[in-house]
Amino acid sequence: MGMTAVQNPGLAAPEVMPDVNTTPxxxxxxxxxxxLIITIPTQLHAVTLDLPSGPPPQSLKTPTVVELFIDFDGAVSWNGLAVSPATLEQRLADLARLPSSDQAEIHIKPNSVADYGHVAAVMASVQRHGLTKMGMVGQGRFAH
Known part of the structure; x- marks a missing residue:
């Protein structure tokens, strides 16, 4: 903050005029x-994609679908047949042994009043066996 001294002929002491020096x-x-302009990195407007290489597969076969129904009490059905937790684990292990291209799609269909813990346990079991083709089916009632 700079100050300028102005001489006033009528007064003995010079009058101080506060004045901000904005140049510095x-x-x-x-x-x-x-x-700031120098240190900001340049933005690249590019999207990297991992595209498949080589010829496309000759025949696309429809995958087999396994429907897992989870009832309100936690009972699990494999394509409509009731299975115990041990049987479910065994069947999932059998699916996991197949090559990934031959693995079945697993469609999980929980009852609308099924406890989330039962659904999460089935999903964790599928994931634990390394099966990646899993999806939730019939969840339209939750869309708002």
């Missing part, structure tokens, strides 16, 4: 702006 402030701001 503007210089500092310009230097900071230039430094």
């Amino acid at each position: 402030l503007i210089d500092v701001l310009l230097v900071l702006l230039v430094m």
Whole structure:
């Protein structure tokens, strides 16, 4: 903050006039702006995609579908047949042994009043066996 002394002929002491010297402030701001522009990395507007290479597969076969129904009490049905937790684990292990291209799609269809813990346990079991083709089916009632 600079001050300018103004001589007033009628007074003995010079009058002090407060006045802000903005030149150094503007210089500092310009230097900071230039430094900011230099240090900002350039943005690349590119999207990298992993595209398949080689010829497309000759025959596309429809995958087998396994429907897992989860009832309100946690009972699980494999394509409409009730299975115990041990049987479910065994069948999932059998599916996991197949090559990934031959693995079945697993469609999980929980009852609308099924406890989330039962549904999460089935999903965790599918994931634990390394099966990746899993989806929830019939969840339209939750869409708002």
